[in-house]
Amino acid sequence: MTAPRSFPLEGAEGNRLEATLWDGYGHPVIFLHGGGQTRHAWDATARRVAEHGMRAIAVDQRGHGESAWVASGNYTFAHFAEDVAVITRQVHDMFQARPSAVGASLGGLASLAAQTRDPDLLESLVLVDITPRMDPEGVARIQGFMGARMEEGFATLEEAAEAIAAYLPHRRKPRSLDGLRKNLRLGDDGRYRWHWDPAFIKGPRNVNEGADALMRDLIDALPDLRLPVLLVRGVQSELVHEDYAREFVERTPSASYVDVRGAGHMVAGDRNDVFSRAVLDFLTGKMAA
Numbered sequence: 354m355t356a357p358r359s360f361p362l363e364g365a366e367g368n369r370l371e372a373t374l375w376d377g378y379g380h381p382v383i384f385l386h387g388g389g390q391t392r393h394a395w396d397a398t399a400r401r402v403a404e405h406g407m408r409a410i411a412v413d414q415r416g417h418g419e420s421a422w423v424a425s426g427n428y429t430f431a432h433f434a435e436d437v438a439v440i441t442r443q444v445h446d447m448f449q450a451r452p453s454a455v456g457a458s459l460g461g462l463a464s465l466a467a468q469t470r471d472p473d474l475l476e477s478l479v480l481v482d483i484t485p486r487m488d489p490e491g492v493a494r495i496q497g498f499m500g501a502r503m504e505e506g507f508a509t510l511e512e513a514a515e516a517i518a519a520y521l522p523h524r525r526k527p528r529s530l531d532g533l534r535k536n537l538r539l540g541d542d543g544r545y546r547w548h549w550d551p552a553f554i555k556g557p558r559n560v561n562e563g564a565d566a567l568m569r570d571l572i573d574a575l576p577d578l579r580l581p582v583l584l585v586r587g588v589q590s591e592l593v594h595e596d597y598a599r600e601f602v603e604r605t606p607s608a609s610y611v612d613v614r615g616a617g618h619m620v621a622g623d624r625n626d627v628f629s630r631a632v633l634d635f636l637t638g639k640m641a642a
Contacts, residue, residue: 354403362443364415365435366427371419372412375403380476381444381452382636384411385437385460387481387619388560389499391418391548393535394457398621398629405633410444410452414460416550418535426556430567433459433560434466441467441474450476455632457481457621458592459560466567469574477581479632482590482620484601485571491591495618496554496561503551506544513537513545523589523615524623575604582608583635585628587616 355376362370373392382402384395392411399409413420415436416428423432437454444452453476456464461483468474498520507513510530517533518526527533537545553560582605586598595612602608611631616623 354400357400359419362412362440364420364423365432365439366423366425368415368423368436369421370412370415370436370440372410373399375399375409375411377403377406377408379406379408380636381408381410381448381450383437383440383444383452383454384409385414385454385456385464386411386417387458387460387483388495388553389417389547389549390457391536393418393532394621395455397625398455398632401629401633402636405637407636408448412440414463416553418548422550422552425558426552427558428550428553428556428560429558429562430459430462430466430560430564432558433463434470437463437467438471438474453477453479453636455479455481456483458483458618462567462571465571468578468580469571472577472579475580477583477636479583479585479635481585481628482587482593482616482618484584484593484597485568485575486597486600487568487592488594488597491618494591499547500554503547503554506540506546507537508544510534510537510545521617521619521623523617524619572604575601576606578605579607581635583631584608584610585620585631586610586612587618587620587623588612588614589617590620592618 357375359373362372386394392413395411399411402409416422454464461480538548598610613624613627621628
């Protein structure tokens with residue numbers, strides 16, 4: 354495996370997308386983070402995937418991390434899905450293989466929407482604690498946390514860490530704040546703010562625009578999915594109830610799901626060891642088949 358390297362990709366509007374490649378010289382796997390996160394949410398899992406002989410490509414989605422904020426303000430699920438389709442075709446051309454995708458929350462729904470529009474897009478798909486049916490109170494809680502300090506920001510990294518700890522009391526506090534630093538940007542006023550465009554949740558074409566209709570369309574499209582799909586659910590998830598997971602598997606051919614104990618919606622961060630093993634078992638099993 355080579356050392357991780359960053360490189361640019363292009364989105365559906367010609368928007369610049371920043372990506373990192375962990376190169377194990379084998380099957381390409383695209384990692385797409387959740388809303389409000391960055392590609393660094395996948396660092397540990399991407400490394401393990403590359404160590405097992407695959408190519409892990411983690412992408413900052415539009416308006417997040419080091420990727421460009423889109424001047425159009427287009428941050429609906431449909432626009433993220435269009436980016437996924439364009440990204441996937443670029444990765445296919447780079448490595449001459451149809452990629453798999455691992456998508457958390459926003460990234461999972463965008464991948465699912467892109468796949469329903471083009472059944473030949475992906476080799477396989479891992480959805481991380483997300484289905485088209487979600488608990489509305491859970492959605493409101495997550496977006497409430499994201500928006501609470503969106504404009505005010507934080508005076509220090511420690512202050513941001515305390516806010517996260519209050520929101521995720523079940524998660525052990527990290528010994529270092531280096532990982533958190535990657536999810537924040539330092540403004541000219543010396544304050545830290547989340548590393549995403551505020552228009553993502555407050556702009557005229559934000560992530561909630563048209564979401565209900567898209568989710569209904571995705572639910573209707575599930576029986577037509579033919580690629581292998583794995584749903585990895587956090588047992589303590591505030592978004593995906595167990596009956597939602599069962600419904601998803603019942604409606605989706607070639608789908609299965611696993612529960613990760615001790616994890617909430619942020620499965621990869623809560624129990625990365627268990628999460629990474631589930632992803633590897635799925636990917637290596639499908640690749641061998």
